[in-house]
Amino acid sequence: MNPIPKMITWASLLLVLCLLPAGLGCRGGEEAGAEAIFVSGRIEGDEANIAPKMGGRVVEVAVREGATVRQGDLLVRLSGKQTLASRDEAAARVSVAQRRFEQAGQQVSVLDARLQQLQLQEGQSGVEAEGRMAQAEGQLAAARAELVRSQADLEQNTADAARYAGLAQKGAVPQQQAEQFATKVSTSRAMVEAAGKQVAAAEGALAVARASLDDPKIRAAEILSLRRQIEEAKTNARSVRAEVTASEAFLSRLDADVEDLEVTAPFDGIIITRAAEPGQVVSAGTTLLTMVDPQQLYLRGFVPEGEIGNVKVGQRVEVFLDSSPQTAIPAEVMRIDPEAMFTPENTYFKEDRVKQVVGVKILLKGGYGNAKLGMPADGNILIERSATQGE
Numbered sequence: 373m374n375p376i377p378k379m380i381t382w383a384s385l386l387l388v389l390c391l392l393p394a395g396l397g398c399r400g401g402e403e404a405g406a407e408a409i410f411v412s413g414r415i416e417g418d419e420a421n422i423a424p425k426m427g428g429r430v431v432e433v434a435v436r437e438g439a440t441v442r443q444g445d446l447l448v449r450l451s452g453k454q455t456l457a458s459r460d461e462a463a464a465r466v467s468v469a470q471r472r473f474e475q476a477g478q479q480v481s482v483l484d485a486r487l488q489q490l491q492l493q494e495g496q497s498g499v500e501a502e503g504r505m506a507q508a509e510g511q512l513a514a515a516r517a518e519l520v521r522s523q524a525d526l527e528q529n530t531a532d533a534a535r536y537a538g539l540a541q542k543g544a545v546p547q548q549q550a551e552q553f554a555t556k557v558s559t560s561r562a563m564v565e566a567a568g569k570q571v572a573a574a575e576g577a578l579a580v581a582r583a584s585l586d587d588p589k590i591r592a593a594e595i596l597s598l599r600r601q602i603e604e605a606k607t608n609a610r611s612v613r614a615e616v617t618a619s620e621a622f623l624s625r626l627d628a629d630v631e632d633l634e635v636t637a638p639f640d641g642i643i644i645t646r647a648a649e650p651g652q653v654v655s656a657g658t659t660l661l662t663m664v665d666p667q668q669l670y671l672r673g674f675v676p677e678g679e680i681g682n683v684k685v686g687q688r689v690e691v692f693l694d695s696s697p698q699t700a701i702p703a704e705v706m707r708i709d710p711e712a713m714f715t716p717e718n719t720y721f722k723e724d725r726v727k728q729v730v731g732v733k734i735l736l737k738g739g740y741g742n743a744k745l746g747m748p749a750d751g752n753i754l755i756e757r758s759a760t761q762g763e
Contacts, residue, residue, distance in 0.1 A: 408690075408752035409682060411732065413673030415747045417664035419644065425632040427655040428452050430648050435661065437646050441637040448635040448648060448660050455633065459626040466623050469616040476609035483602045490595045505578070512574035519567035526560035533557045641665045644745065669736050669743050670706060671751050674729035677712045682755050684708075689734045691751045693742060701739035705753065708732050 428450035435447055533553035540550035645662040648654060671691050675683055683705060690700035709731040734751055736743055743749070 407755040409675060409679050409755065411671065411673035411675060411689075411734070411751040411753060413671050413749065413751075415669050415736075415743050415745055415749055416672045417666070417669045417745055419662050419664050420638065420641070421659040422447060422635060422638070422661040422663060423657050423659050424448070424450060424635050424654060425656055426450075426452075426455075426629055427658075428633060428653070430650050430652045430654060430660075432650060433646065433648055433660070435643045435646070437643055439643045440666075441641060441643065441663070443637055443639050445637045446634055447637055447643075450633045450635070450654075452630065452633045455626065455629050459623065459630055462619065462623040462626050466616065466619040469612060469619045473609065473612045473616050476605065476612050480602060480605045480609055483598060483605055487595065487598050487602060490591055490598060504580075508574065508578035508580070512571065512578050515567065515570040515574040519564065519571050522560065522563040522567040526557065526564050529553060529556040529560045635660060637663065639665055640667075642745075664745065666743075667740055669745070671703065671734040671736065671749050672731070673734070673751065674731050675753070677728040677730055680708065680712070680730040683730075683732060683753055688754045689751050690754065691734060691736060691739070691749055693739065693747060693749050695742065695747075701743070702737045703734045703751065704737065706733045706735035 430448060431451050432449040433447070434445075434449070435441060441447065533550070533556065536545055536550040536553045539545040540547045641663040643661055643663050646660075647662070648658075648660040654660065671689075685705050685708060687705045689703040689705060691703045692698075692700060712728040712730050714728055732753075734753075
């Protein structure tokens with residue numbers, strides 16, 4: 373007889389044990405009143421390939437295989453002088469754009485203040501023009517009245533002077549009295565001349581006052597022009613603001629590129645492979661490290677096709693490690709393969725390779741630190757026995 377091969381895979385052992393009646397071949401810990409489907413396999417985990425988002429030269433690899441890392445820990449550092457220089461240039465552009473935006477805002481504020489001043493002057497100029505007009509008309513009327521009175525006095529004094537001069541020649545009145553009336557005539561002429569000048573001045577003032585009635589129109593034209601300037605200033609401010617936003621967005625992208633030069637751990641886990649060394653030039657997406665989450669380990673095994681109908685996602689499982697065969701680790705079924713398959717080719721018994729099985733993943737909910745990748749383990753998928761089945 374040929375000796376039994378010393379190396380028997382866990383899949384082959386699974387197929388042998390699965391042929392036994394339910395419950396046979398199971399390790400301790402099975403609950404009373406429950407049946408179990410025995411599963412044997414090994415501990416596996418979903419691997420995460422750690423790769424950079426951008427290319428560069430590897431400067432430092434901070435971890436080795438087997439290292440335990442925490443989320444955010446530095447794993448690999450890449451060089452990026454060009455990226456750093458671009459980031460500094462972008463930061464300078466943002467600073468310049470921000471200063472231009474501040475100046476544009478100040479210009480708008482100055483123009484707004486000037487607009488408010490002109491609007492106030494527009495209202496006041498109308499009232500003031502009407503007041504000056506009324507005052508000039510009153511002064512002109514008074515000057516004309518004074519001119520008329522002075523002219524009347526001149527006519528009266530001229531007539532009196534002529535009459536008294538004739539009486540003085542006849543000796544009816546003293547000569548001195550005739551001379552006094554002659555002096556009054558001279559005074560009256562001077563007053564008429566002065567009154568005429570006052571009338572002319574009042575007419576000039578009235579013309580100026582009448583012209584000031586156009587001040588509100590002038591202010592309105594100035595206000596319209598200023599509003600156009602304000603709109604242009606606001607448009608310029610919006611344009612500069614858009615430039616600031618674009619510059620800040622570009623700077624943020626470069627900041628992200630700088631951050632991406634340091635590759636950090638995406639979660640708490642264990643480094644299982646190291647594929648990069650300092651000095652190596654890598655491109656974006658090149659796998660640098662591979663890591664796995666030790667709290668997301670699972671037992672990978674196969675269930676005979678005839679038993680898979682009793683297995684459901686979320687079903688309770690007891691898992692036993694070879695290092696602690698009597699201690700049950702709580703677990704649950706996390707995945708059932710959608711299709712059956714023939715027993716894997718590495719099974720040593722040819723007759724077992726023609727049987728169909730369904731792969732399952734059993735998530736460990738304990739045993740952290742004890743369960744290791746590649747470690748063989750067994751499991752009991754617990755099937756509750758219903759009252760009808762028990763009768």
